[in-house]
Structure formats: structure tokens, C-alpha cells
Amino acid sequence: MSRKPKRRAGWLFPFVLLLAAATGYWAVTRYLGFADTPIAGLHAGDTLQVEQGDSFATVLGKLKAVGAQAHVLEWQALGRQLGVAGKLQVGEYALEPGTTPRMLLMRMREGKVISHRFTIVEGWNIRELRAALGRAQPLRHDAAKLDDAGLMKALGHPGMHPEGRFLPETYVYTRGDGELAVLRRAFDAMSLALAEAWxxxxxxxxxxxxxxxxxxxxxxxKETGVAEERPAIAGVFVRRLRIGMRLQTDPTVIYGMGAAYAGNIHKADLLADTPYNTYTxxxxxxxxxxxPGRAALQAATHPAAGDALYFVAVGDGSGRHVFTSSLAEHEAAVRQYIQRYRAARSPATP
Known part of the structure; x- marks a missing residue:
């Protein structure tokens, strides 16, 4: 008895190929959609901190911790494609809404970290500078426990007085940087600016x-906030130094008073002898x-010519001064200033 040969399942192989192709297409489509679709769960102000030694898995864990969706397999596939694994740079990264996985991984590969800014204001003294550093966030406060002498020693300049040694400018730093790093750059910038002016x-x-x-x-x-007046102010003091005349400048008296200064200078303060009293x-x-800023450094080393030995505020709110060459002219200018000052503060006449 003969048997009929079994019909081969010729349809099975094409079906498997079609299924594999469909599955591959679905996977690729989903993968591409994942890479360029904004990460769900992000909120304004969210950040991601990559620290030294963090693995890719650790970073994904941190991403989940801030509420973002992080599907491990898709992130790992994208990381391999972009060549990111093992190349994540240390730093703080922004996670603003709209960030896609591709954008974030490219930032971390290229080290595009969040930058913070700290500005040293022209005219600040060292106490004001250190107080501002103490309020700066997220700056690391590695100088907070140092006194001024310890600060300068930590900066590599033991025995140097810190006043005036840090150039007023805006300094960019990243999370993890400390006060000493910012001050070191400000010190170097002032040293260079002073050397150029000199x-x-x-x-x-x-x-x-x-x-x-x-x-x-x-x-x-400290004597003027009007930029174009600085050379003229410097000229007055240079001429006084040249002829052996006292500088008689209030800001030095105020500095010598320290914490005792309460907003006003009295006659007793002008007579009290301190190393900073330029009246005595x-x-x-x-x-x-x-x-001092760059403009003040230039003014001090390039003072304006002239014969003025005195100056006093105009008193009109502009911050400008009247420059005179004789004591009589100066006293007249002072009387005018007092009149304007009193008139500005007297009640209006009905």
C-alpha cells in the first residue's frame, strides 16, 4: 500500500520573513520615535547631575528619580548608536520640558553643562565680596571658614592684604566649583589688568x-559713579600727592571706621586718627x-590734566561734581551744594 507524500508547508517560511520584517519595522519605528520624542515627566527647573564614576545605568536611575520616563533598553540602544556609553562628561545638565533623549545624550557627550554666573560689583570691599559669595548658589563655600589671611594663603598669596585684589567682572562657573576657584580667577584678572595699566x-x-x-x-x-569723571577725580588726587597736600577723601575715613560706620560721617570721625584717615x-x-574696575585703574594711571585741587557734588541728583582750583572757589561750590541739598529736602511751599 503506497502512502501519499506529505505536502510541504511552503507558506511558512515567507510568513516568518514577513513577520520578522513587520516586527523589525515596528521596533525601528518605535526606537526612532523614542529618540526624538520629548522625555515625559520633565518639569521646568529639573536638572541631572552626572558625577565622577557614574555608569550609564546610574545616570538612567537618576533620570528616573526626577520623574522622567527612562526605558532602559531604548536608552541603551540610543547610547550605543551615539557612542555615548563611557563618554558622559561630569556636570549638571538642564532637563527643561521638550528635551528629547537624543538631545540629552548629545549634551552629556559634549559636556554642555549648566553655567552659573557670579558678578563682583565695582566698589565692593572685601567684606561685601565675601558676603555675596556666601549667598551664591550653587557655588561650593570652601572659603567660608577662612579668615582673610587664611583666604589669601589658600589662594597662594600668603601675607597679602585681600582688599582691592579681585577684578569686578562676571565670572562663569559650574556646579561643583567653589569660592576659591572664582576668587583665584578674579585675582589673576586683577593682576593682569593692574599690570597693563601700570x-x-x-x-x-x-x-x-x-x-x-x-x-x-x-x-x-568710591568717589564717583560717573564714568567720565574718573580721570578728573584721579587728576585732583595726583596733583595733591605731587604738592604734598592731604587727600582728604571721605571714603578712606569710612573704610577706616569699619563696622562703626552707620551711614554718616561726623566731625569727630574726621579727627579720629586711623591708618585710613586721609584728613589726618x-x-x-x-x-x-x-x-576698582578697569576704568578706575586706567583713570589712576592716566589722570586728566588741569589745575583743579578740589571737587564737591553738584547736588542735583546727577552724581556729578564741581571741580575748582582754589579754596575760595571750593567753599563757594560747597555753599551751593548745601543750598541745593536743603531745597531738595524742604517741604514744598503752598
Whole structure:
């Protein structure tokens, strides 16, 4: 008895191929959709901190911890495609809504971390600077427990007074940076700016060193907020130094008063002798009294020509000054200032 041969299942192989193709297409489509679809669960202000030694799996865990959806297999596949695994750079990364997995991994591969800014304001003294550093976030406060002497030692300049030594500018830092790193850059910037100003200084200045130029620049910085007046202010003080006349500048007296200054100077303060009282002592104070900006450094080393030996505020709210060459002219300008001051504060006449 003969048997019929079994019919081969010729349809099975094409079906398997079709199924595999369909599955592959679905996987590729889903993968591409994942890579360029905004990450769900992100909120404004979210950040991701990649630290030294973090593995890719650790970073994905941190991503989940902030509420973002992180499907491990898809992230790993995208990481392999972009060549990110093992190349994530340390730092803080923004997770603003709309960020896609591809965008985030590219940022971490290229090290596009969040930047923070700290600005040293022209005219700040060292106490004000250190107080502002203490409030800065997320700056690491690695200098908070150091006194001024310890601070300068940590910066590599033991024995140097810190006043005036940090250039007023905006400094960019990233999470993990400390106060010492910012101050070190500010110190180097001031050293360079002072050296450049001193190198190109005007001839015959009555200044013996860059340090004296820095002290004069700090006084100029505190005496006026009007930029174009700085050379004229510097000119007055340079002429006084040249003829042996006391500088008689209030900002130095205020600096010498320290915490005792309560907003006003009295006659007793002008008579109280301190190393910084330029009414009682000749010449420049022993150190700068504030952080001068570049314009003040240039003014101190390139003072305006003229014969003025005095100046007083106009008193009209502009911040400008009247410059005079004789004591009589100065006293008249002072009387006018007092009149304007009183008129501005007297009640209006019905």
C-alpha cells in the first residue's frame, strides 16, 4: 500500500520573513520615535547631575528619580548608536520640558553643562565680596571658614592684604566649583589688568608702585559713579600727592571706621586718627579700600590734566561734581551744594 507524500508547508517560511520584517519595522519605528520624542515627566527647573564614576545605568536611575520616563533598553540602544556609553562628561545638565533623549545624550557627550554666573560689583570691599559669595548658589563655600589671611594663603598669596585684589567682572562657573576657584580667577584678572595699566601709565606720576596705583584707583572708584569723571577725580588726587597736600577723601575715613560706620560721617570721625584717615595722614592709605574696575585703574594711571585741587557734588541728583582750583572757589561750590541739598529736602511751599 503506497502512502501519499506529505505536502510541504511552503507558506511558512515567507510568513516568518514577513513577520520578522513587520516586527523589525515596528521596533525601528518605535526606537526612532523614542529618540526624538520629548522625555515625559520633565518639569521646568529639573536638572541631572552626572558625577565622577557614574555608569550609564546610574545616570538612567537618576533620570528616573526626577520623574522622567527612562526605558532602559531604548536608552541603551540610543547610547550605543551615539557612542555615548563611557563618554558622559561630569556636570549638571538642564532637563527643561521638550528635551528629547537624543538631545540629552548629545549634551552629556559634549559636556554642555549648566553655567552659573557670579558678578563682583565695582566698589565692593572685601567684606561685601565675601558676603555675596556666601549667598551664591550653587557655588561650593570652601572659603567660608577662612579668615582673610587664611583666604589669601589658600589662594597662594600668603601675607597679602585681600582688599582691592579681585577684578569686578562676571565670572562663569559650574556646579561643583567653589569660592576659591572664582576668587583665584578674579585675582589673576586683577593682576593682569593692574599690570597693563601700570605698564602704560602716564609719565611723572607721583606713584611708586602698581600697589599705590591700585590704592588710588580704589579711591577713585568710591568717589564717583560717573564714568567720565574718573580721570578728573584721579587728576585732583595726583596733583595733591605731587604738592604734598592731604587727600582728604571721605571714603578712606569710612573704610577706616569699619563696622562703626552707620551711614554718616561726623566731625569727630574726621579727627579720629586711623591708618585710613586721609584728613589726618599724608599720602595714600596703606591698602586699597575697595575693588576698582578697569576704568578706575586706567583713570589712576592716566589722570586728566588741569589745575583743579578740589571737587564737591553738584547736588542735583546727577552724581556729578564741581571741580575748582582754589579754596575760595571750593567753599563757594560747597555753599551751593548745601543750598541745593536743603531745597531738595524742604517741604514744598503752598
Amino acid at each position: 605698564k602704560t601709565r602716564a609719565a611723572d606720576l607721583p606713584l611708586q608702585s602698581p600697589e599705590q596705583a591700585l590704592a588710588l584707583a580704589s579711591i577713585v572708584e 595722614r599724608m599720602g595714600l592709605p596703606p591698602t586699597p579700600i575697595a575693588m
